[in-house]
Amino acid sequence: MSDYDRFSYQRLLSYLWVSSDSSIQKYACNVFAKQIARLENLSERLNLTPEERKKMQKLIKWLERLGHAIWINQSDILTNLGIKVGKREKSEDLSGYAGV
Numbered sequence: 001m002s003d004y005d006r007f008s009y010q011r012l013l014s015y016l017w018v019s020s021d022s023s024i025q026k027y028a029c030n031v032f033a034k035q036i037a038r039l040e041n042l043s044e045r046l047n048l049t050p051e052e053r054k055k056m057q058k059l060i061k062w063l064e065r066l067g068h069a070i071w072i073n074q075s076d077i078l079t080n081l082g083i084k085v086g087k088r089e090k091s092e093d094l095s096g097y098a099g100v
Contacts, residue, residue: 029068029072030071031067031074032064032066032067032070033067036067039056039060043056043060
């Protein structure tokens with residue numbers, strides 16, 4: 001398998017995973033992914049008042065933004081350039097790849 005095929009297959013697997021469970025998207029490229037997951041699990045298990053639940057969701061959202069910003073700051077120059085420039089070309093459709 002070539003490097004390009006391996007990359008395409010990994011990209012397909014990531015796409016399939018997030019399409020089946022979109023809630024995991026917030027953990028990708030986030031230095032606080034573990035903490036966010038722990039707070040979400042804790043929030044579900046505790047008997048929080050509506051006000052406490054709202055505060056917990058604000059904290060989780062703040063950690064999502066901060067974690068993504070730190071991850072981007074720690075990334076290599078090509079990743080940062082790609083994020084800054086954005087998508088400029090049509091991406092290939094991977095839905096039929098590998099018999100899926």
